[in-house]
Amino acid sequence: MERLEEKFFQRPAKKVALELLGQYLVRKHSGVKLVVKIVEVEGYVGPKDKASHAYGGRRTKRNSVMYQRGGVFYVYKIYGLYHCLNIVTGLKDDPQAVLIRAVEPIEGVEQLLKNRNIGTEKNLTNGPGKLTQAMEIDLNFNSQSVENKELYLLKREKVKINQIVKVPRINIDYAEECKDLPLRFYLKGNKFISAK
């Protein structure tokens, strides 16, 4: 199966976000292979996006990865507890990214359950912090290329536009007029969409 290369991500975040739905994310870790399908994403679209870490061209130790070329992972720790997985999009010095919000388990469910220390698929990967815990994704992947051996994406059939729901993003109440922008996309009817 064909992998998504850096080139795929070197386009506007909104477009990349839409096309990421239905694609597979693969994690290889000490001989175990985990495969999931991306079912929910959010776009963060540059310096004028008040919801973005890079709003106003802000550049800090944490978000500096967003200014790299599209096709590298942006992983950060939130609330001191959880990790969020993003993929940088656009060209160098254009800070855009797509946040992976929810995925559907395809392969390696046993290991995913074990990593989350729970017994059922309910609440297994339906949120950004949950999926990173289930797949053992942490700061080690920050600024790594999508073209690496332990975490990468597989190209799958493009999802039809009428199966995609477009709504405002979540938990960005501070973003004022930007908070109503429809940049959260998910697969209609999928059981692994994050709460709310």
Next chain:
DNA sequence: AAAATGATCCTT
């Protein structure tokens, strides 16, 4: 140097 803040999750 100190205070505030989360692109969240879990329990009540």
Next chain:
DNA sequence: AGGATCATTTTC
């Protein structure tokens, strides 16, 4: 509806 929990960011 509120608490956990702490690295990062912002403020003084």
